[in-house]
Amino acid sequence: MDIIDTIKEQITNNDILIYMKGSPNAPQCGFSARTVQCLMQCGERFAYVDILSNPEIRSELPKYANWPTFPQVWIKGELVGGCDIVCEMFDEGELQTMIKDAGASAAE
Numbered sequence: 001m002d003i004i005d006t007i008k009e010q011i012t013n014n015d016i017l018i019y020m021k022g023s024p025n026a027p028q029c030g031f032s033a034r035t036v037q038c039l040m041q042c043g044e045r046f047a048y049v050d051i052l053s054n055p056e057i058r059s060e061l062p063k064y065a066n067w068p069t070f071p072q073v074w075i076k077g078e079l080v081g082g083c084d085i086v087c088e089m090f091d092e093g094e095l096q097t098m099i100k101d102a103g104a105s106a107a108e
Contacts, residue, residue: 003056007064011074015102016046019061020071023050031083035071038090044103075102 001009011017016039022028024036039046051058051070062068065079073080075098080086089095 003060004064007057007061010047010049011077014047014074015076015105016044016099017074018046018048018071019051019057019074020048021050021052024048028052029070031069032071035073035083035086038086038095039073039099041090042096042099044099046099075099076105 018024018032018036018039020027020029020032020036022032024040027033027036036048049057051061058070061070061072065072067079067082069082071082071086073082073086080089080095080098086095089098
């Protein structure tokens with residue numbers, strides 16, 4: 001399986017997914033830390049991929065997603081955005097709704 005297939009599989013198999021530097025409990029950059037805090041405050045389980053320990057994903061995902069930076073948050077197979085967008089959506093209450101809907105459909 002090539003790396004693009006792996007990325008597609010991760011996005012398809014996880015309703016809420018963040019590609020980040022580090023892990024949710026030990027983020028390795030401020031942007032990843034802020035983004036994962038927003039996700040955690042929404043109260044649903046989510047998956048993560050540490051791009052620091054996956055250099056192929058780190059190099060190929062920006063091309064696949066047409067999004068140059070990390071973190072990247074994907075919900076139900078769609079790229080939501082990075083730190084600024086996710087934090088803004090959280091502040092406006094939009095993220096909570098998206099996360100809750102994704103979490104509810106995952107539980108069905």
